[in-house]
Amino acid sequence: MSYQLGQEPIAKLRATVVDWLNNILPNSSLPTNASDKELRAYLSDGTVLCQILNKLRPGSVIECGGYHPSESRSDNVKRFLAAMDEMQLPRFQMSDLEKGSMKIVLQCLLTLRAHFMPNGGGCNLSSSSSPNKSGNDVSMSRKLLGQTPGGNASSRDEVSPQAYTSTLSGEDRRKAASNSKFQRALRSPVMAEPSAALIHHVGHKFHEVFQLKQGCYADLPAAKISEMMKSNSLDVSFNAPTQSLLSVVNGILDESVERKNSEIPHRVACLLRKVVQEIERRISTQAEHLRTQSNLFKAREEKYQSRIKVLEALATGTNEESQVVMNQLQQIKAILKFLSCFWLVGIFSSVDILGVIFNALKTEKTKMKEKKKVEEQDVIRLVKEKEHINNEIWTLKQELETARKANEESCLRIENEVNKTQQELEERLKEVMHLLTESRSRVKELEAYSESKDERLNKKETIYQRFTDFQLGALRELKIASQTIKQDTLKIQKSYSDEFLHLGTKLKALADASQNYYAILAENRKLHNEVQELKGNIRVYCRIRPFLPGQKEKQSIIDSLNEYGDLTIANPSKQGKDGQRSFKFNKVYGPEAAQAEVYSDIQPLIRSVLDGYNACIFAYGQTGSGKTFTMVRIAILYALPKYLSLCIAYSSCMLISVLLYPYNSYLFPLIYLHTLGILSTSQPNGLAVPDACMHPVNSTVDVVELMEMGLKNRAKGATALNERSSRSHSVLTIHVRGTDAKNGTSLRGSLHLVDLAGSERVDRSEVTGDRLKEAQHINKSLSALGDVIFALAQKSTHIPYRNSKLTQVLQTSLGGHAKTLMFVQLNPELSSYSETLSTLKFAERVSGVELGAARTNKEGRDVRDLMEQVLPCHYLSLTDARSSPPAASKGCMAHREALMLRGISFLYYFIE
Numbered sequence: 001m002s003y004q005l006g007q008e009p010i011a012k013l014r015a016t017v018v019d020w021l022n023n024i025l026p027n028s029s030l031p032t033n034a035s036d037k038e039l040r041a042y043l044s045d046g047t048v049l050c051q052i053l054n055k056l057r058p059g060s061v062i063e064c065g066g067y068h069p070s071e072s073r074s075d076n077v078k079r080f081l082a083a084m085d086e087m088q089l090p091r092f093q094m095s096d097l098e099k100g101s102m103k104i105v106l107q108c109l110l111t112l113r114a115h116f117m118p119n120g121g122g123c124n125l126s127s128s129s130s131p132n133k134s135g136n137d138v139s140m141s142r143k144l145l146g147q148t149p150g151g152n153a154s155s156r157d158e159v160s161p162q163a164y165t166s167t168l169s170g171e172d173r174r175k176a177a178s179n180s181k182f183q184r185a186l187r188s189p190v191m192a193e194p195s196a197a198l199i200h201h202v203g204h205k206f207h208e209v210f211q212l213k214q215g216c217y218a219d220l221p222a223a224k225i226s227e228m229m230k231s232n233s234l235d236v237s238f239n240a241p242t243q244s245l246l247s248v249v250n251g252i253l254d255e256s257v258e259r260k261n262s263e264i265p266h267r268v269a270c271l272l273r274k275v276v277q278e279i280e281r282r283i284s285t286q287a288e289h290l291r292t293q294s295n296l297f298k299a300r301e302e303k304y305q306s307r308i309k310v311l312e313a314l315a316t317g318t319n320e321e322s323q324v325v326m327n328q329l330q331q332i333k334a335i336l337k338f339l340s341c342f343w344l345v346g347i348f349s350s351v352d353i354l355g356v357i358f359n360a361l362k363t364e365k366t367k368m369k370e371k372k373k374v375e376e377q378d379v380i381r382l383v384k385e386k387e388h389i390n391n392e393i394w395t396l397k398q399e400l401e402t403a404r405k406a407n408e409e410s411c412l413r414i415e416n417e418v419n420k421t422q423q424e425l426e427e428r429l430k431e432v433m434h435l436l437t438e439s440r441s442r443v444k445e446l447e448a449y450s451e452s453k454d455e456r457l458n459k460k461e462t463i464y465q466r467f468t469d470f471q472l473g474a475l476r477e478l479k480i481a482s483q484t485i486k487q488d489t490l491k492i493q494k495s496y497s498d499e500f501l502h503l504g505t506k507l508k509a510l511a512d513a514s515q516n517y518y519a520i521l522a523e524n525r526k527l528h529n530e531v532q533e534l535k536g537n538i539r540v541y542c543r544i545r546p547f548l549p550g551q552k553e554k555q556s557i558i559d560s561l562n563e564y565g566d567l568t569i570a571n572p573s574k575q576g577k578d579g580q581r582s583f584k585f586n587k588v589y590g591p592e593a594a595q596a597e598v599y600s601d602i603q604p605l606i607r608s609v610l611d612g613y614n615a616c617i618f619a620y621g622q623t624g625s626g627k628t629f630t631m632v633r634i635a636i637l638y639a640l641p642k643y644l645s646l647c648i649a650y651s652s653c654m655l656i657s658v659l660l661y662p663y664n665s666y667l668f669p670l671i672y673l674h675t676l677g678i679l680s681t682s683q684p685n686g687l688a689v690p691d692a693c694m695h696p697v698n699s700t701v702d703v704v705e706l707m708e709m710g711l712k713n714r715a716k717g718a719t720a721l722n723e724r725s726s727r728s729h730s731v732l733t734i735h736v737r738g739t740d741a742k743n744g745t746s747l748r749g750s751l752h753l754v755d756l757a758g759s760e761r762v763d764r765s766e767v768t769g770d771r772l773k774e775a776q777h778i779n780k781s782l783s784a785l786g787d788v789i790f791a792l793a794q795k796s797t798h799i800p801y802r803n804s805k806l807t808q809v810l811q812t813s814l815g816g817h818a819k820t821l822m823f824v825q826l827n828p829e830l831s832s833y834s835e836t837l838s839t840l841k842f843a844e845r846v847s848g849v850e851l852g853a854a855r856t857n858k859e860g861r862d863v864r865d866l867m868e869q870v871l872p873c874h875y876l877s878l879t880d881a882r883s884s885p886p887a888a889s890k891g892c893m894a895h896r897e898a899l900m901l902r903g904i905s906f907l908y909y910f911i912e
């Protein structure tokens with residue numbers, strides 16, 4: 001049974017299906033013109049299909065709407081398809097619902113509809129008008145419900161039980177089985193075919209039986225009944241009408257009903273069977289006849305059926321034609337019915353008695369059928385329930401299987417995890433045990449330690465307790481003492497303030513005393529100087545050169561110096577006081593001391609030359625320590641201008657000695673390069689340089705030019721220590737001559753400005769050849785100077801002036817009654833420490849030399865003549881000199897003003 005699509009368009013069929021679905025499923029919301037895609041989407045999860053099936057046949061399938069998470073929606077489709085298979089209805093495949101054409105799905109749904117709703121399910125469908133299909137579906141449906149197409153009765157008479165049951169399935173089979181039980185009951189031994197003798201014997205006895213009133217069948221004697229039963233020709237010897245037989249049957253049955261226990265005695269049952277067998281026999285005779293009639297009728301029916309088929313085929317054309325054909329069909333059916341009735345009436349007229357029995361049996365059968373129907377309905381319900389339960393069991397089994405698998409997996413996983421965890425725990429346990437052991441030992445150790453510490457703490461506590469007690473006692477004592485001290489302090493404070501006041505007074509007195517002290521100190525210094533002057537000590541001024549620009553080494557060896565002439569130098573290689581050496585000189589100039597400051601200190605010495613004193617300033621120090629810097633500037637900037645201005649002021653003459661320079665034991669004039677000799681050093685003016693030429697000078701400029709010319713000729717050599725190092729001693733002598741206007745006494749003074757060649761260590765200056773020779777001569781002359789100084793310091797009787805040209809030239813300055821000043825020039829560099837130290841030692845020795853008090857050179861005519869004889873001097877008349885001396889000035893200058901300066905001579909030479 002399947003729905004054939006025929007020529008209907010797919011869209012129309014789809015609309016029909018949609019309409020049908022919307023009708024039977026109230027919640028359905030499919031649009032009437034739904035597309036294939038929409039319908040597919042609607043049906044794809046199978047829920048709707050299951051709902052339809054359950055709607056048509058409740059409990060057919062179990063919808064999966066979230067019963068179990070392991071079930072998918074497609075399980076619904078599978079269930080639907082299984083139900084279709086069970087109902088032997090054509091179905092579609094899963095793939096048809098997923099993709100492809102929906103035709104097969106539509107066909108399946110329409111078949112389902114036609115199966116359960118032969119009249120079209122509330123919607124008009126052209127296919128439902130097909131009587132053949134509809135008829136088939138109805139017959140199948142009724143077969144499922146245990147009904148025959150004819151209505152109440154089953155058509156088992158015409159179909160063998162085996163064939164009948166084989167065509168059925170499920171419910172039908174159960175119904176068929178139930179009917180066969182009934183047949184078996186009829187064929188039981190009680191109802192077994194009796195022998196012919198028994199029937200014959202019973203024949204005449206039935207007269208009595210028919211005369212019996214109701215309720216007496218059970219009372220029939222057994223012998224009588226057995227006699228009747230033995231009759232084997234009941235149908236032959238006894239011609240009782242079938243009606244009587246049926247009344248006997250009815251009587252027996254009524255009696256049985258009235259008895260309530262429904263039990264029929266055995267003998268009565270046998271009688272009943274006999275009667276029924278007789279009735280059956282008669283019925284079978286009639287049935288044979290009826291069969292013949294039936295065959296005739298069937299032949300006719302088949303003929304009409306074929307005509308119906310033809311008409312049905314025609315009815316598939318137009319509706320109008322269909323209506324006409326239907327009308328014709330109805331007419332034919334009416335004719336058939338009429339013929340059937342006619343046929344039945346014919347039969348009843350001939351077998352009226354049988355008809356009565358038949359009716360009674362029919363009634364009984366109807367009752368039994370109704371009862372059976374109820375039972376069958378129960379059976380159907382039970383079968384449905386069973387199916388439902390089976391489905392549930394199946395689902396549950398599936399779930400159980402899934403759950404079992406999941407459980408197994410989970411168990412396996414858990415087992416693995418348990419094993420793993422167990423292993424980890426065992427390892428952890430081992431670790432913990434190890435830790436526990438360690439901890440226990442540690443605890444024991446700690447306990448022991450704690451105990452010992454406790455003991456110590458207890459001891460300490462006791463000690464502290466004692467100490468605290470002691471301290472508290474001491475504190476108390478201290479408090480008392482503190483109070484006493486407080487009182488004492490107050491007393492002391494009072495006395496202190498008194499004393500403070502007293503001290504203030506004393507301090508004031510001290511400050512006054514201090515001022516006095518400083519005044520006295522200054523006086524002392526002055527007196528000391530005077531004493532020194534009287535003693536004729538060589539004054540030593542120390543001057544420290546600053547670091548030169550561009551010099552990298554800036555570490556100074558000068559540790560300290562002060563205004564009182566104290567100087568301390570530090571040896572970098574020795575720490576502390578061992579590395580320090582202190583000296584004391586008349587004056588110490590630091591690196592920052594200005595030239596003017598130096599000059600202001602030597603000014604009295606320079607001026608004393610005008611008073612007729614011989615003065616000598618010489619500079620000593622290692623090469624590059626600033627000797628020339630000091631001496632030349634003093635000469636050019638201060639001394640010469642001073643004397644020149646005086647000469648100009650007093651219209652005096654100035655005597656300039658020739659410039660000389662000593663070189664390797666020779667004296668050379670700077671301008672005429674020939675050797676000069678020294679005549680005698682015992683002359684009063686101390687000059688003993690014959691052939692010294694004189695140059696006229698008009699002004700300071702002339703003098704400077706002259707000096708520059710000499711300086712140019714001066715032997716110079718570059719040494720490693722000082723590029724512009726002068727390789728000879730340079731001596732500038734300024735002679736000043738004047739006459740005392742009052743007594744005509746001639747006054748003569750001279751100033752020697754000596755710039756010694758640098759003292760240096762030959763190895764350090766790295767000179768060779770001529771330069772080495774020079775250095776050796778320089779060192780020799782300096783050493784001779786040292787010897788002279790040493791002899792003077794020792795107050796030795798023999799002073800070795802003649803050992804060198806230098807000492808010869810300086811003889812008058814060092815040994816005579818001259819005022820002598822030495823500048824000790826120092827190089828502050830660290831690398832010059834040893835030279836600086838020896839320089840300072842030399843200077844220290846020089847400062848100890850006493851020359852005796854200086855004396856002025858007042859001379860008579862003879863001395864002057866001698867002087868003129870000795871010194872081949874040229875007198876220079878100053879044309880621009882003033883005719884008259886300046887007016888007498890005040891103060892200390894009064895004496896000098898009394899002098900009329902006659903001239904100043906300069907002698908500038910260089911000496912070895």
Ligand SMILES: Nc1ncnc2c1ncn2[C@@H]1O[C@H](COP(=O)(O)OP(=O)(O)OP(=O)(O)O)[C@@H](O)[C@H]1O
Pocket residue numbers: 544545546548591621622623624625626627628629630722724725726727756757758759825
């Ligand atoms: N007080 C100073 N202030 C500034 N510069 C100075 C001072 N003293 C020396 N100098 C500089 O140091 C350098 C060396 O000085 P100077 O030539 O006078 O040394 P020296 O002792 O005469 O050397 P040598 O014995 O080799 O002739 C010069 O460039 C000079 O200008």
